Amino acid sequence: MNLLLKGGRILDPSRNIDGVMDLLVKNGTIAACGPDLQAPPETQTLDVGGLIVSPGLIDMHVHLREPGQEYKETVATGAAAAVAGGFTAVACMPNTLPVNDTRSITEFILRRAGEAGLARIYPIAAVSLGQEGRQMTEFADLKDAGAVALSDDGKPVMDAALMRRTLEYAESLGLTVIQHCEDLSLSAGGLMHEGYYSTILGMRGIPAIAEDIIANRDILIAEYSGTRIHIAHVSTAGAVRILREAKKRGVRVTAETAPHYFTLTDESLTGYNTAFKVNPPLRTAEDVAAIKEGLADGTLDVIACDHAPHARTDKEVEFEYASNGISGLETSLGLSLKLIEDGVLSWPDLIAKMSLNPARILNLPSASLAPGACADITVIDPNRPWTVDLKAFRSRGKNSPFGGCALPGRAVLTIVGGEIKYNGLASQ
């Protein structure tokens, strides 16, 4: 089956294309992109007038919980959430049970992804065995098995020497290293951002410097060793400043932030609602402003939602005992569209941060609508206001503070390898 998308606004940051055109998909690849294309025989034609046609969105930071915590999420339910949220591909973090620190786990995740047959799943392998921060995993073997990057996400690599060796060894293999920046000695026992609200709520705080210090340290290590590094879920004004200065002097550092860090502040915690409990924690209004500035000026390359699905039992407990995280795949695009409304990002910038940039950072194929490219396409209706209904999430994790939120638009068509994996064109 071939597909002809008629009359959409084609946005392809890989070629700086932004214009109303048709897009023809044949045999799973982009066949043509131009005005007034004719449908060859056996072609499904879809009118996408007024909609945005983008390279398939990629979320480079999700937790799929399988193996080990299938009650929270499986590869299949996570992939279903991904395509419903407009993502044709996601990269999943290794903090499963057991940890993805060996070839067999990576292969297992890929097998599950194949069985699900929805979004592309790119496993990220652990930096250290068991994510214990001591012994390196077999980077080359993991890469050969299909891992696209390395991270101990959920935890930082606290040992500076291990981080140095990891960056050096991974660089030689072309593997990206992603750091979760948190100085554990400063964050110990912390439940939320340290500031006025932690003071009045009587909860142990996580100071912003816990993030800034490790971001700064690892930027220095990358600079010294001449390697690349990617900083995960940036939440502080300090880390944005450190990144901006590092990029200015040519350090090969990239960074991502998540929608909750440009949408919510620590003031949200005043009701002890565990849906707002995330790590890094929600910060202040000044931090939110700095994150938006970082997105606008390119300091922050990527929007990735840190999809962290949890079961009710993980969240319906005292705040102190509740798990960290937001089930984010199905609201990430809608929340990010607000950045366009607010004038923070242009359309091409937003699309680049959600497709081309993560693809480049992880060395993934294309993220392009050029003829010959694999037909991973997301069609977005920017003017389809909807209200977030947690019960309607495809993800098993209904843990989101955005239930009931009005969002401006959403993905209406998610196409992976030329096949429609999610079609919300008709729904309203």
Place this chain on the structure above:
Amino acid sequence: MTKLTKKDILGMADLTVDEIHLILETAESFLEISTRDIKKVPTLRGKSIINLFYEASTRTRTSFEIAGKRLSADTINISASTSSVVKGETLIDTARNLEAMNPDIIVLRHSAAGAPHLLAGLVRQSIINAGDGAHEHPSQALLDMMTIREKKGRIAGLKIALVGDIQHSRVARSNIYGLNKMGARVVVAGPATMMPRDIEKMGVEAFTRIEDAIVDADVVMMLRIQLERQKQNLFPSLREYAQRYCLNRTNFKLAKSDAIVMHPGPINRGVEISPDIADDSGFSVILDQVANGVAVRMALLYLLSGGNE
């Protein structure tokens, strides 16, 4: 105001000045019951009150129990260990089970800040926060205010100094909210390591020297120091803490000549307060606080049960 319309008492942050007045006046009227030969009135006969304590407590639990009994309520004490949280029933399940037995009020003490707020949103019973982590301890602040009013005749306009571990103190937070609402001038002092960030935004002046806080104070309230804080490097040693922050004859001279000394207990004698200060009934009102605690808790139980209807 003659009636409390709130379902729960979760913290001083959400009590109005009128509500605080009502509680204090009700408590004052109950004070006399505890001095009778037969210390019991039938007011809450047929009501059941569960004291659900997830943290060790002698004073507060006993105080709530006696308060309930003096009003003829049936009081049931449940001491749960927070370690059971890991393997046992969740707080929510425990609460739902208790709810099914249809008590009237649940008094909750819990080490996790916000635990009473979680319960209050789930069960139809009234919840009284008897201390949640480092967050609030409203009945303590109310008994402190009752004691200040009793000794000073007023709260508005007084300078009140809170000294010690402000960071981890629910007593400090509840008192800061309550005393500020009642028009007092609140100052706090303690080691910089135990002074929470942005504390000034709560409407207090903060100092690191005890002397700066207690100068010209009408009330000096000393807070308990948890000995295990030393292991977290929040202060170097008890010896040095006592040298710098213990209330003694010398530094107490800086306060007003008629100043009173308070402590929520239990006291680490010689660490927070020198024994001769703590035991001097000329200015120490520590035991009056305990006596007033029963009256304040009687007032809370009474008002939450629909008292003054």
